[in-house]
Amino acid sequence: MSTTSVSGSRRPEYGTGREALLDAAITVVARQGLRYLTYRAVAAEAGVTHGLVAHHFGSRDALLLEALRHSIQRAIDVTELRTESASPEDFVQGLADIVQRDPDLHAFQYEVLLEARRSPEARRHAEELYSSYRHAAREGLARMGIEDDGPMADLVFAALDGLVFQQVTVGSAAATREAVKALREILRALQSGRPPEAKPRRARLRQ
Known part of the structure; x- marks a missing residue:
């Protein structure tokens, strides 16, 4: 898993699963603003595919x-x-x-x-x-x-x-x-x- 976040700073280790995606979403919004909350941004932050984020949350x-x-x-x-x-x-x-x-x-x-x-x-x-x-x-x-x-x-x-x-x-x-x-x-x-x-x-x- 990469350690570089979408904001360019080091990304915390999120682990795996639904909770890890929620932690990644929190980081994206905190560092870039609510309008940047997308499946792709969360997936990039967590180091997974955006399809996985869509699967978990819909x-x-x-x-x-x-x-x-x-x-x-x-x-x-x-x-x-x-x-x-x-x-x-x-x-x-x-x-x-x-x-x-x-x-x-x-x-x-x-x-x-x-x-x-x-x-x-x-x-x-x-x-x-x-x-x-x-x-x-x-x-x-x-x-x-x-x-x-x-x-x-x-x-x-x-x-x-x-x-x-x-x-x-x-x-x-x-x-x-x-x-x-x-x-x-x-x-x-x-x-x-x-x-x-x-x-x-x-x-x-x-x-």
């Missing part, structure tokens, strides 16, 4: 939808968004490092989200993506004993979504770590039933 939309669901599951699993732990310290453990190791996974999802502004088809996929993440965030909060009817989980996910976007686009891993640390402080306060403590502001020196 249509471009089916390929995109399956790749999106695959990316969501991968992201939720590795970030521990749907954590089994009741401790806020374990919530999205190592998020900055995970994003740094696999930026294509998240870039792929943002490409789908941007396309949702122009395509009703992509919008349906984007709605499924966000619904999956919000549900996972709600489950994670519930295991910490933080029950809510949706707004808190939406707020937590929105904060994480923004941090991941910033890191993927400008590479601010350190900022992600600090912000996640602050988010865990808020979750600890909610878990204990007390309001988060505000840090005192520094006094402004008079001119």
Whole structure:
């Protein structure tokens, strides 16, 4: 199998089977954009014939939808968004490092989200993506004993979504770590039933 991708950079080892084709599709979209998602591009990225890609998925939309669901599951699993732990310290453990190791996974999802502004088809996929993440965030909060009817989980996910976007686009891993640390402080306060403590502001020196 060749190690040169359609984008000219080294291609990761995909292995074999349907999952390998989904990983290749994620890479194509992340590096070239959604309009370049074709059977031939995915086949070239994975080092197989385009007929094999067509055989597995049947249509471009089916390929995109399956790749999106695959990316969501991968992201939720590795970030521990749907954590089994009741401790806020374990919530999205190592998020900055995970994003740094696999930026294509998240870039792929943002490409789908941007396309949702122009395509009703992509919008349906984007709605499924966000619904999956919000549900996972709600489950994670519930295991910490933080029950809510949706707004808190939406707020937590929105904060994480923004941090991941910033890191993927400008590479601010350190900022992600600090912000996640602050988010865990808020979750600890909610878990204990007390309001988060505000840090005192520094006094402004008079001119």
